[in-house]
Amino acid sequence: GMACDFSISQDLARFGQAGPKHGSAPIGGSTDFLPLYVGIENAMYSCTVCDPWSAHEAYRMGLLTEVVPxxxxxxxxxxxxxxxxxKWVDAQGRIVYGRSKTGEDLAKGKELMKSGVVDLTALDEAVEKCCTKLLYTMPNCLSKTINTLRVHKLVFWDMNKESHRDWLALNMATEGKAGFRAFNDGPKDNREVNFIKIRQLLAQGHEWNDELIEVTSPNYQKVQ
Structure with a gap:
């Protein structure tokens, strides 16, 4: 979405990073663009911890142009x-708008989800509305405006793209190899490596090889 000039979402969508959880880094995109959209603290937390945002949270932080049901x-x-x-804040003044519900409220929400159907008509209409608004502008002036605004993103992209490409290639021999295999081949309810064990083995001087991957990946563990 951050490579787009306009991003419109239906509100059941979630937005987040998977990189550090599954053997990569959100470079070539999120590390370049996300701080411009949501600020350095929100970007840092999202890119490292990988907790997803709801569409409403993403909209509140400026990541989306519009959200529709x-x-x-x-x-x-x-x-x-x-x-x-x-509601916008909780009793302690913390922003809770868009946050996931918990407890009884979440259970009620899941029941309501089961009773409904997903209809993306409103999303299609919102996209058409945005395109129509752009249609009623001067074409060359619009193009110049968009290209000038894109510069703020492209400056970071151009600055980092070569090193990002090299790092991604090298990473596939180590953490990428382990994380991608676990995600692709691991059991449905456990598709992450044993992060603690990886850190312990590396601290002990263990080299990155197939043995390390096998003892830390769920897809190689025997089911008892």
Whole structure:
């Protein structure tokens, strides 16, 4: 989405990083662009911890142009029932708008999800509306404006793309090899390597090889 000039989402979508959890780094995109959108602290947390944002959170932080509902219950659109959309802050003043619900509220939200159907008509209409607004502008002036705004992203992309490419290639022989295999071949409920064991083995001087991958990856572990 960050490579796009405009990003419109339905509100059941989630946005986040997978890199450090699965053997890569969100370079060539998120590390270049995300701080421009959401600030360095939000970008740092997202890119390292890999907790996803709801569409409503992403919209609040400026990552999206617009968010529209996708779930219909009894023929009417309702906001994503799994996230908080009816209040801005909690009793301690922390922003909770768009955060995932918990406990009984989450259980009720899941039940509502089961009773509805996903209808992306509103998303299609929002995209058409945005395109129509752009249509009613001077073409050359619009192009110049977009290209000038893109420079803020491209300067970081151009600065880092060569080293990013080299790093990604080298990483596939170590953490990428382990993480991608675990994600692709691991059991459905366990597709991450044993992060603690990897750190311990590397601290002991163990080299990156197939033995290290096998003892830390769920897809090589025997089911008891």
């Amino acid at each position: 996708a779930l219909k219950v009894d023929g009417k659109y309702v906001a994503n029932p799994l996230v908080v959309v009816d």
